[in-house]
Amino acid sequence: MLENAGSRLKTWLVAGVGTAAAIAVAAVMGAFGARHEPLPVLAPASQIETGEWLLRPLKAYAAEGDNLYGVPLKPGTKALVLEVEMTNRTAKSTKDYFDVLQANQATIDPATKPFIALTRDSTLSPELHPGLPERMAYIWQLQDGAAPPASLELTLIRKTYKQRDNLYGLPGWFNPAPIGTLKLPVGSGPDTADIQP
Structure with a gap:
C-alpha cells in the first residue's frame, strides 16, 4: 500500500517536472522563434x-x-x-x-x-x-x-x-x-x- 503511494507520488513528480520543462522550452523557443518581419511601408498616393x-x-x-x-x-x-x-x-x-x-x-x-x-x-x-x-x-x-x-x-x-x-x-x-x-x-x-x- 505504502509502496503504491510512493510510486504514484514519484510518477506525479516526474510528470510535473516534465511538464514544467516542456513549458520552459516552449517559452524559450517562442521568444527566439517569433521574430516578426516589419510591416511594409505603403505609398501614400497609391490605391x-x-x-x-x-x-x-x-x-x-x-x-x-x-x-x-x-x-x-x-x-x-x-x-x-x-x-x-x-x-x-x-x-x-x-x-x-x-x-x-x-x-x-x-x-x-x-x-x-x-x-x-x-x-x-x-x-x-x-x-x-x-x-x-x-x-x-x-x-x-x-x-x-x-x-x-x-x-x-x-x-x-x-x-x-x-x-x-x-x-x-x-x-x-x-x-x-x-x-x-x-x-x-x-x-x-x-x-x-x-x-x-
Whole structure:
C-alpha cells in the first residue's frame, strides 16, 4: 500500500517536472522563434486594397472647431483628420470601415475609434454602396492640450472573405490582420492640397 503511494507520488513528480520543462522550452523557443518581419511601408498616393475596400489617401491635416463635418467636438478641441477615397468592393452596402485604419499616435487614445463622415454632406458613419467611390473623413480627437504631430502614422488592416465562418456557417469578412503602415504629412487645415501620385 505504502509502496503504491510512493510510486504514484514519484510518477506525479516526474510528470510535473516534465511538464514544467516542456513549458520552459516552449517559452524559450517562442521568444527566439517569433521574430516578426516589419510591416511594409505603403505609398501614400497609391490605391490600397484591404479586402472589403479600395482606399486612396488624399490628405491629412489638423483642425479645430465644434462642428467639423458634423462631428461634435468639444469647443477648442484639436483633431487629426484623414481624407480618403473609399470604394466598397463587396456585393452589398456596408459601414464595416471603422477598423480598416488605425492611428499610431501618442496623442490619440488607441482605445478611441475615429468619427467617420462623408465629406460631401457630413453624414456620420454612412453605409457605402458597392462600386461607388466616396470621399470620407476619419477624425481623431486629440487628447486635451496635445499639439498636432508633423505626420499621421497609420496601420492598415485587411480582412479575408470566407464563404462560411466556423461559428455560424455564414459568409462574411473575418480574420483582421495588418498589411502595412502609411505615413502622411499633417497640414494645417481642410484647404491643404491633395497628395498627388
